[in-house]
Structures are given as C-alpha cells and as structure tokens.
Amino acid sequence: MKKLAMASVAVMAAAAAFPAYAAGISDDIVKIGILNDQSGVYADFGGKWSYEAAKMAVEDFGGTVLDKKIEVITADHQNKPDVAANIARQWYDEDKVDAIMELTTSSVALAVQGISKEKKKIDIVTGAATTALTGDQCSPYGFHWAYDTHALAVGTGGALVENGGDTWYFLTADYAFGYSLEEQTSKFVTDNGGKVLGSVRHPLSSTDFSSFLLQAQASGAKVIGLADAGLDTANAIKQASEFGIVQGGQRLAALLFTLSEVHGLGAEAAQGLSLTEGFYWDRNDESREFGKRFHDRTGRMPNMIQAGTYSAVLQYLKAIKKVGTDETEAVSKALHEMPVNDVFAHNGKVGANGRMIYDMYLMEVKKPSEMKGDWDYYNVLATVPGDKAFIKPSESGCALAQ
Template sequence: MRKLLTSVAAIGLLAAPALAQVSDDKVKIGILNDQSGVYANFGGRYSYEAALMAVEDFGGTVLGAPVEVTTADHQNKADIASNIARQWYDTEQVDSIMELTTSSVALAVQALSKEANKITITTGAATTELTGAQCSPYGFHWAYDTHALAVGTGGALVEQGGDTWYFLTADYAFGYSLEENTGNFVKANGGEVVGAVRHPLASTDFSSFLLQAQASGAKVIGLANAGADTQNAIKQAAEFGIVQGGQRLAALLFTLSEVNGLGAEAAQGLTLTESFYWNRTDASREFGKRFLERTQAMPNMIHAATYSAVTSYLKAIEAAGTDETEAVAAKLKELPVQDLFAENGVVAANGRMIKDVYLMEVKAPDQITEPWDYYNVLSTIPGDVAYIKPAESGCPLVTQ
C-alpha cells in the first residue's frame, strides 16, 4: 500500500507542473463575431461550431488542462466588441479571442488585446491594417485579406479586359481597404478607376448607388462589401439590367455561404476568391461533410480558418509548454500550419499567415452535381503572390 501511495504521489507531482503552466487551470477561447446581422452567415454561429470541432478533434485538453470555448455577438460595433473583450479578459478568464468579423471590430479588439497582453487570431475581418501599420506582437491574421482578394478577383477581371472600374463600397474600414487594394492593383496593371460611391453597412436599398455605377460606364462594378450587402446588391443589379447591359459585377468578398444564399441561378458566372473550398481535397471534403452533418451547411473559408486557428493555437500552447502569451505567440510564428485549411502555411513576423488562395467561378446550375458543389477552381494563387510581403506591410515588428 505504501508503494502504491508513493507511486500515486509521484504521478501527481509529475502532472502538477504541466497543469501549473496553464493559467486558471484551463484554456478558454472566445469566438467574437456578428451572429444576428449582415455577416451572420458569413461567420456567425458556424464559426463557433468550427471552434468546438477543433477543440474536440484536439482531444478537449492541452497540457492536461481542459479547453473551453465561449462566444458572443458584437453586432458589428467596435464599442460593443471592446466591452465584451474587456469583460472576457477581466472577469471570465478568456485567454484568446478569435474570428472577429468586421474590420473596425478586429482593429479595436486587437489593439485592446495588445494592451492586455492577449492573443487574437482574426479569421473573419479583411483589412491589411491588422498586419500592417496597426500590427501587434500578439495579433494574427489567418483566413484572407483585402490584398489577396484584390490580386485574385481584381487580377482575373483585369486580365479579361475589365480595365475600367467603379466601386460600390461599404462605408467603414473593410470597404475602404478593399477598394484601395483593388484600385491600386487595377491601376498597376494598366486599368483605371473612374469613381466610387459608399453605402452604409447593412443597406437594404442599393438603387441609387447602382444607378451611379451604371451611369459611370465602367466595364466592372466592384462590390467592395460582403455578406448580405453583396447579395442584395447583386439581386438589385439584376433588376436594373446592369449585367445584361454589358457591365460586369465583381464580388470582391463573396463566400460559399453567400453563393448558397443568393442561389446558383443568380450567382452563376461570378468570379471570386476564397482560401478554402470544401470540395477541393480529401481532407477538406472529410471536414466539410462532418461540418454539414453538424450545422446543415458547408463551411466557407472563415469557418475552416477558425478551425485551423484554434488548432494552431492549441498546438502552440502544447509546444511552448505553457499558455503564457509571449511563449505562445513565438510558437505560432515558428510552427508550420499544415491542416485541412492550409497546406504548408507559414506565419510571418507581422502575424500574417501566408498560404495559397484560389480563384473560383460559380458553376451554372446544370453543372452542379451535388448540394453545395458551387465552384470550379480556376487557378491557385501562391501565398507569396496573394499577400503583401511582410517587409512591405508597414508593420513595425518586421525588421527585414
């Protein structure tokens, strides 16, 4: 009996240091995004489910401590998001906040988290400022950004002769960034931006904006918005006969969720850029089918990237032997990202996770062979082409 008690005590002593390296004896992740507004299907509760799947697939614990996931709706308002983040950090023992759809929200929460010495991994927002001038040593950007969208969709349409552009832009940080990045890319490739108009987030009537775009005579109308805003703009453009009149619509941020919401008939022929497609590889198909069984929807790039971000965060804690922020941030930048979302992903010094992205075309309805099989993959854009080179990003963390 004495030997047994001694053995049990020894096991306890061996286990204790590992658990002691985890603050509050648990790891808690917050998924903060829009769950009731214009981006509710873009990320929303589906991103929360993706995070839960990642934790379950990891085994539910790290360094012997349980992993918890909490979630909240920021309503696309930076002040609400910041208040939730403060409460999570101050009273609810949240260690890291992820997803952060809406660029104004992501910038605010990343800045607050820097002060709080906490890690953020953004998968839902797009602005390049997150890894540019407003980068953070504890801030990471995982799924896509406005530069990758500009190179993908913008580049494809310029090559196809779309050399004059007019932008219909969401009136906040994301829209400005997407318009600027795409406009710069168009001009650098010999095209011209003939004008732009900005609309409020969550608009329901795009008629005046679309009429201005139509009157511009531009070959391409760039929709620098996302979610339900893009869906509504495309539907209303059809009512004005814009495409029938010879102009093209560029859905600069459009995902599988919005294609499904719009319907294949209305979306067919659209060119878009995503960093994930469920029907591209065996690993993505397996994940997609599990996700579909759980949510009754196929994952888009935000959902898959959230799964990847949570998994990478837990791997970094495991590799660091602690959940201490500095050590985990260092491991996130050191470890390769190899999973169902990223093949040979690399995290740069500015926090940008660099991987390939894909130029897609929405199939005609008669080409769709199974539910959610909406895309033809037109080309693969290498990560070092899609994303701004870290040394050129404007991030003060990058020294070379």
C-alpha cells in the first residue's frame, strides 16, 4: 500500500509538471494565415512570394500533421493596421485560423500580435522590423523570426565600421521606423569607434531625393546610411547612381533592403551597396537546392523574409507534431524549447521573449562584371553571430524574460 501511495504521488507530481492539453487537432484542420502587403511598397519584400514559401513548407512537411490536413490562406493588409486587425479577427473568429504569420509593417505586426494575445493564438512575424514585438509589447504566443532593427543596426552599422566605414551620414524616413533605425545604427557606429556627421529626413514615399543626396555627398562621409525601406530606398539608390556617389568613393548602406529589391534595381545601380540579411540562397548546397526549387515555382530567388516564412511555418508544424496537438499553450511552449535547424537557420534558438536568435550576414552587392549568373548578387563580407545581432531576452524589456 505504501508503494502504491508513493506511485500515486509520483503520477500526480508528473501531471502537475506537464499540464494536460487536449490531444489532436481542433476542427480537424490546421489553418495558417499569411497576412502581408501584396499591392504596395512592400509587395516584393514579402508579398505573394511569402505565401508560396509557406505552401512549400507545408508540402515539404508532407501536407498533413497528426493525420490532419494543413491549409494556408492569405490576404493583403495594405499596410493598414485597422485593415489587418479586421482580417485577423475574422480569421480567428469565423475562419478558425490557428496561427498568423509574416505580417510585414511594424504597426500591422503590433496590432495583430495584440489580437493574437487576446485570442490566445500564435503569431510568427517575419516581415516587420520593430524590436517592440519582443520588447515591451511581447506576448507568450508571439514570435519574431527573421530580422529586427537591432540586428540590422549591428550588422550594417557595427560590422561596416569594422570594415572601414567609420564616418556616416543618414537619409532617414520621417516616421517612427526611420528614427528608430537611425538611432540604433548610430549607436553601433559610435560604439565601434565611428562618427555620425549628420542626417536629413525625407517624407515617406518620396520620389525626388536629389537635395538629400547632395547634402550627404557634401558631408564627405564614407558611408551614406539609408534609414528607410521599400521603394524609398530603391529610389534613393537609383538617384545616387545618377549622381555617381558610389563611383566617387562613398558607400551606400541600405539599412533595410533585401535580395528582391536588389534584383528590382539591377546590379548596375545597386553595385557596392552594403546591407544585412539573414539568408542568402548561394551560401551552401542546402540553400542553393532550396533556392532552385523556389525559383522553379516563382521565377525568383527567395530573400530572408520569404525563406524566414518557410522556416516559421515548418517549425510551427514540427511543434504541433512534437506535442501531439495544435493547442496554443502546448505549441507555444514547444516553439520556445525546440532548436531551429532548417535551410534558414542553423542552431537557432528562441528566447523567453519570443525572439528567434540566429546568425546574420553583412553583404555587399557585386559589380555586374563579378556576377556569374542571374541572382548572383552578393559577396558576404562578415557573419554577425546571433548572440551579437539580437538583444538579449533579459535586456529586451519583455516581462516574460525577466
């Protein structure tokens, strides 16, 4: 009897340590929503190509999880938080979506993460930049998977100074994202012994950067930092090429720019550009194989947003399989515990604040004469270790990580 009683205590202790979750798949289907910009300035940044990456992940996983169908749906949030919020609520309440991913644009991502927290649903952000997602607005069900402003600042700011770019002048988008990117990059420039010579702010969706570029050129700074994104960055680079700024010895540093935008510009205009990404298709055999398959179905190579979306979907499905249910608490716990090993990240780890930590890369766009074929755009200048690229969870301001 004594042994039986002890065994009962052990069973109860185990039950307390591992909460009981409802086994199996709710609604007999796992439904994932890819919500992003598909018609505006970030349409190439993630867009319908992230949707294709998500479908690739489902196909590579086998199409089912725990013997239940996996479905991926998508919508365009038009870079409007209210539109995104309405879609998210409909997806959760009426369409029985289990998780929302991608979420380009920081204001959108924050809005949807708030709703996901309220509804106790998982969101995994690959397209937005703000560190607030895993900082003071973190969520037990929210994850930030690809890049953030801190990683871009460390990669392009700190690492570029170490490579000789020790004086900077900023062209900054005149809204919160641009200010944050300039501020964080300036910190890493000065922390690494560099100097910021000045900055100028431009309106969102500018078409004429000539006066801003002339100020930057006149500053004599070795690096002109573009603290903007999308078409603003592309237009600034095009006009910088017309002014011969790179040919004159100054470097352009795009603080948020990806392979998709480089391809849109072409190597002639983008040559010499420095930028940071968390993925490049031509780094190893595994990434080349993935890139070829992605190219076969889309006609383009993936950037870090699209490859990151593939990774996020795949890891989410792995977590469901591991815990035997799509119940949010159980899957969230598994996502925090499981290492990330796939084509996107090797030995990635998820902090208590939901930030996935992995290595980033400082890139330089090749000259056209150096390219060996289509999409052969980058030389990798430096690897930025994940623990350096991202804020330590304990220092992020997230209450979950204290």
